Amino acid sequence: MMGPHSQLTVAARGRGHSLQGQAQTRHGIVIHMESLQPQKLKVHGVGGGTTPFVDVSGGELWINILHETLKYGLAPKSWTDYLHLTVGGTLSNAGISGQAFRHGPQISNVHQLEVVAGKGEILNCSERQNSDLFHGVLGGLGQFGIITRARIALEPAPTMVKWMRVLYLDFAAFARDQERLISSDDDKFDYIEGFVIINRTGLLDSWRLSFTPEDPIEASKFKSDGRNLYCLEVAKYFKLDQDKKDVMNQEVKESLSELNYISSTLFSSEVTYQEFLDRVHVSEMKLRSKGQWEVPHPWLNLLVPRSRVNEFAKGVFGNILTDTSNGPVIVYPVNKSKWDNRSSAVTPEEEEIFYLVAILTSAVPGSTGKDGVDQIVKRNQRILEFSEAAGLGLKQYLPHYTTRHEWRSHFGPKWDDFVRRKSRYDPFAMLAPGQRIFEKSPVVSPHSS
């Protein structure tokens, strides 16, 4: 069935969370990766000696890895905001969250992979062995092989998290503080993200349900009056030990005192490490109970170079994007030095810092209005056109393109390597056709010229 004459294509499917059918194939085979879990998750390096790591199946969910590694007081270093995603699915993209500024994305925290390449060979790869395949597969959009096993770096896990949110009215001040925090050498915070609130009036209480204001009286007076607000979100990890907690609280206070947020708007909360990492699942359960989870998600994820992020914010927030009530708009910077440029993942060129801007709007099924899927897709298109016209040099994360020209420009200087790796590891273009980067090779008779 396989070979140059076959029209068969194969797509690995993690949880199928990608938005444009990237984990599907037409007239081909879809492999349900969660069913491939012959070996149990295996944690190594418990009790010191060697640096700890865990061996997992490519179809394993990150939430299961968290549960299993926590039994040994360990955990992976770098996460996504939502953990009900598969290892193979996030490693085929990058895997970014609020720890990436320090540890890099998930693809920077993998030691070794087992991959089934396009002609069916099973290959182990790492920095030292088959390194070209290793770097190609990481961020490789499933194009070079199917990840069947992965060896993931671990670190000692905290037990508790102090989780804080503060507000800004000025995007530039918000971004300056975020950048200051991600660039600081002393480990002020362990997680740094942020989000935008647009067109919200009245008292700000619905977004911080489980957070307590530091100064309840002053906080209760603060009203957004429809102005754009920028919420910096930080977290400090700790172990449950009163002495350490007092020291940590003091350090956090000092770190916060260097920031320029609106002073009455400090909100904090204490949760277990597990609750913190699995926070989006809580929202998922709520949305599911209201029938609002299984709806179209015309999301747009962008990586914006630091030098142009103020321009982007001015043109988009409150202008093209006029409301954030149907889903969060997450904004935070990361350090490019933590990304390995040899991987297939694409980031804005040259600059040391770039921002993830994740516009995660949900559509109301059946609506033809501005909360309907068509209008949201059009709005996303306007954001892309605005950025293109202004020459902002941004890149799509979880990219979606349909023409060869667009893919070439997306990959930029990495394109030639991407094409070379495709012809080396998947010469018949069988794998992950739903990404629409390569077409299945035409049938070429061995005798044709």
Ligand SMILES: Cc1cc2nc3c(=O)[nH]c(=O)nc-3n(C[C@H](O)[C@H](O)[C@H](O)COP(=O)(O)OP(=O)(O)OC[C@H]3O[C@@H](n4cnc5c(N)ncnc54)[C@H](O)[C@@H]3O)c2cc1C
């Ligand atoms: C609620 C939610 C929150 C999210 N938050 C974040 C976030 O904070 N940070 C972030 O980086 N991403 C985030 N994502 C995006 C997520 O990383 C992508 O959707 C990704 O595709 C993982 O999803 P999946 O496991 O369902 O993979 P799928 O969508 O099933 O697969 C994605 C692509 O990878 C290929 N693939 C799947 N498994 C393998 C494998 N084993 N080997 C080779 N190729 C494979 C598929 O063919 C497909 O092309 C979020 C997604 C959701 C739904």
